[in-house]
Amino acid sequence: DSGVTQTPKHLITATGQRVTLRCSPRSGDLSVYWYQQSLDQGLQFLIQYYNGEERAKGNILERFSAQQFPDLHSELNLSSLELGDSALYFCASSVGGTSNNEQFFGPGTRLTVL
Amino acid sequence: QQQVKQSPQSLIVQKGGISIINCAYENTAFDYFPWYQQFPGKGPALLIAIRPDVSEKKEGRFTISFNKSAKQFSLHIMDSQPGDSATYFCAAIASGTYKYIFGTGTRLKVLA
Numbered sequence: 471d472s473g474v475t476q477t478p479k480h481l482i483t484a485t486g487q488r489v490t491l492r493c494s495p496r497s498g499d500l501s502v503y504w505y506q507q508s509l510d511q512g513l514q515f516l517i518q519y520y521n522g523e524e525r526a527k528g529n530i531l532e533r534f535s536a537q538q539f540p541d542l543h544s545e546l547n548l549s550s551l552e553l554g555d556s557a558l559y560f561c562a563s564s565v566g567g568t569s570n571n572e573q574f575f576g577p578g579t580r581l582t583v584l
Numbered sequence: 585q586q587q588v589k590q591s592p593q594s595l596i597v598q599k600g601g602i603s604i605i606n607c608a609y610e611n612t613a614f615d616y617f618p619w620y621q622q623f624p625g626k627g628p629a630l631l632i633a634i635r636p637d638v639s640e641k642k643e644g645r646f647t648i649s650f651n652k653s654a655k656q657f658s659l660h661i662m663d664s665q666p667g668d669s670a671t672y673f674c675a676a677i678a679s680g681t682y683k684y685i686f687g688t689g690t691r692l693k694v695l696a
Contacts, residue, residue, distance in 0.1 A: 575627030
């Protein structure tokens with residue numbers, strides 16, 4: 471168990487809808503990262519927050535947004551969902567904000583868009 | 585230029601054998617190269633990592649070999665065990681620009 475928690479575990483929704491995925495980092499970790507894992511594209515880095523501020527942006531679509539709250543938990547919002555958004559979404563956390571900090575991954579949220 | 589090419593896609597090895605997974609990159613800005621292990625239903629977990637100032641790093645049965653001039657790095661699993669059966673991802677990170685690029689993964693199966 472990495473100490474990173476993600477809810478919900480599974481999510482099934484319809485195209486056009488909006489969902490929110492939640493992540494609680496390990497105790498003491500200030501950075502949160504979001505990744506998308508699909509069968510054909512592997513792990514894609516979406517976005518990183520450090521202590522409430524956006525630190526880095528990857529291949530995150532404009533329909534997706536994220537934030538990190540004062541208690542350091544993070545939410546990833548996915549809107550106008552498309553079939554292609556079906557994937558596993560992982561959150562990871564690390565102590566520091568530099569890119570070579572070890573990242574600890576949560577168990578993921580499996581999103582299915584019908 | 586941002587890609588990390590990982591091969592093979594899948595690998596079957598006999599118990600006690602050596603498993604070798606290769607990755608290649610193009611962007612010379614990458615300066616940190618971790619390998620992750622992922623079991624079904626779990627998130628990836630850091631296995632071992634290397635910086636380009638060393639050519640090899642060993643931790644137990646796991647070794648990373650790094651060839652800076654060829655822009656290639658590989659994971660060697662010695663004395664492979666059935667418990668090593670998992671998906672392995674290489675990654676390349678550019679510290680200055682916070683770029684995190686992952687390979688597409690190698691599904692390893694170690695036969696008992």
